[in-house]
Amino acid sequence: MINFNEPTLVGKELDYIKDAVTVEHRLCGDGKYSHKCAKWMEEATGVSKAMLTTSCTHALEIAAMLCDIKEGDEVIMSSYTFCSTADAFVLRGAKIVFVDIRPDTMNIDEKLIENAITEKTKVIVPVHYAGVGCEMDTIMDIAKRNNLKVVEDAAQGVCASYKGKALGSIGDYGCFSFHETKNYCMGEGGAILLRDPDEIEQAEIIREKGTNRSKFFRGQVDKYTWVDKGSSYLPSELNAAYLWAQLEAADKILNDRMEKWKLYYELLSSSDVLKDRIKLPFIPDGCTHNAHMFYIKTKDLDERTRLISYLRSKEVNPVFHYVPLHSAEAGLKYGRFSGEDRYTTIESERLLRMPLHYNLNLNEIEYICNLIESFYQEN
Numbered sequence: 026m027i028n029f030n031e032p033t034l035v036g037k038e039l040d041y042i043k044d045a046v047t048v049e050h051r052l053c054g055d056g057k058y059s060h061k062c063a064k065w066m067e068e069a070t071g072v073s074k075a076m077l078t079t080s081c082t083h084a085l086e087i088a089a090m091l092c093d094i095k096e097g098d099e100v101i102m103s104s105y106t107f108c109s110t111a112d113a114f115v116l117r118g119a120k121i122v123f124v125d126i127r128p129d130t131m132n133i134d135e136k137l138i139e140n141a142i143t144e145k146t147k148v149i150v151p152v153h154y155a156g157v158g159c160e161m162d163t164i165m166d167i168a169k170r171n172n173l174k175v176v177e178d179a180a181q182g183v184c185a186s187y188k189g190k191a192l193g194s195i196g197d198y199g200c201f202s203f204h205e206t207k208n209y210c211m212g213e214g215g216a217i218l219l220r221d222p223d224e225i226e227q228a229e230i231i232r233e234k235g236t237n238r239s240k241f242f243r244g245q246v247d248k249y250t251w252v253d254k255g256s257s258y259l260p261s262e263l264n265a266a267y268l269w270a271q272l273e274a275a276d277k278i279l280n281d282r283m284e285k286w287k288l289y290y291e292l293l294s295s296s297d298v299l300k301d302r303i304k305l306p307f308i309p310d311g312c313t314h315n316a317h318m319f320y321i322k323t324k325d326l327d328e329r330t331r332l333i334s335y336l337r338s339k340e341v342n343p344v345f346h347y348v349p350l351h352s353a354e355a356g357l358k359y360g361r362f363s364g365e366d367r368y369t370t371i372e373s374e375r376l377l378r379m380p381l382h383y384n385l386n387l388n389e390i391e392y393i394c395n396l397i398e399s400f401y402q403e404n
């Protein structure tokens with residue numbers, strides 16, 4: 026079977042884990058490897074501070090606390106996203122206001138955001154689907170005029186940019202994922218990026234179980250204690266050591282994914298059989314994507330279901346995701362849709378993600394593209 030995903034292993038991951046255990050003698054967080062990863066992210070994105078977290082979900086939870094979300098506050102986002110985008114705010118009592126997506130990028134439709142704002146709105150959460158940037162100039166302008174915070178869900182956006190700015194570095198807070206399905210991974214993991222240096226101390230306290238232990242480790246206080254609300258959001262050095270090997274090889278991984286993404290695109294876009302039958306990803310001007318995902322869009326749900334069975338019968342495992350949150354059980358309880366669901370449901374039913382990972386080879390991509398062509402020839 027050609028797997029949809031396999032976690033990336035580029036070379037030095039196991040050496041660094043061994044070093045963390047046998048030389049550094051450190052398994053808990055915030056040692057040598059966590060610091061190397063954080064510094065790398067700060068240099069790559071230009072933010073004041075990057076901190077590794079145990080997941081992007083947890084980075085979003087920290088961001089929700091930094092936004093001081095309270096019972097009844099409203100948070101605007103698209104419904105075509107992973108549940109954590111919403112859940113992190115719901116945990117603090119927010120109501121989620123879903124806005125329709127743009128069918129070309131599957132990102133929030135920036136033109137519909139202003140209509141969804143009420144006196145209770147506190148935050149806008151743009152999700153950069155497939156590592157393709159949302160229309161951030163418009164979103165930042167709306168946020169500024171309405172005094173709202175912006176939390177970028179850049180779970181899929183590491184090493185992608187919008188008008189030259191790294192995704193995750195444009196809003197007040199950016200959240201990365203290093204889950205094993207992402208371009209750079211550490212098993213489970215993520216990071217929060219902060220633009221404002223004045224918020225670093227509060228973020229450190231939230232991430233360190235409500236204590237000022239980070240200050241203690243820097244020698245700025247002589248003992249540490251419980252100072253505010255927080256939780257346990259720092260990953261082990263074992264995970265950070267794995268990630269550091271990947272960040273050191275970030276260009277190699279990116280180039281590898283890009284070559285594979287481009288091959289899919291070239292083979293599928295040049296096929297006469299597929300012309301007008303499937304839709305391919307669209308990258309707006311000003312966006313540099315990171316080849317996180319290669320998807321196609323079929324005519325409708327029925328065609329997608331048949332294509333999945335066909336590909337699986339030929340040992341290829343494509344996947345789809347995100348039942349739109351507004352129609353999920355929790356979404357009905359904790360959210361509402363603003364305006365019309367013109368594209369979210371229909372477009373989500375058409376989207377199918379193709380295998381894309383470090384171990385996938387170019388012949389396998391040719392094989393998959395030939396199969397897609399055969400399916401449409403026969404149907």
Ligand SMILES: Cc1ncc(COP(=O)(O)O)c(C=O)c1O
Nearest residue numbers: 080081082107109180202204215
């Ligand atoms: C858009 C988006 N946000 C958040 C997450 C959550 O990331 P994590 O698994 O690191 O918590 C994901 C995971 O797939 C995601 O795709």
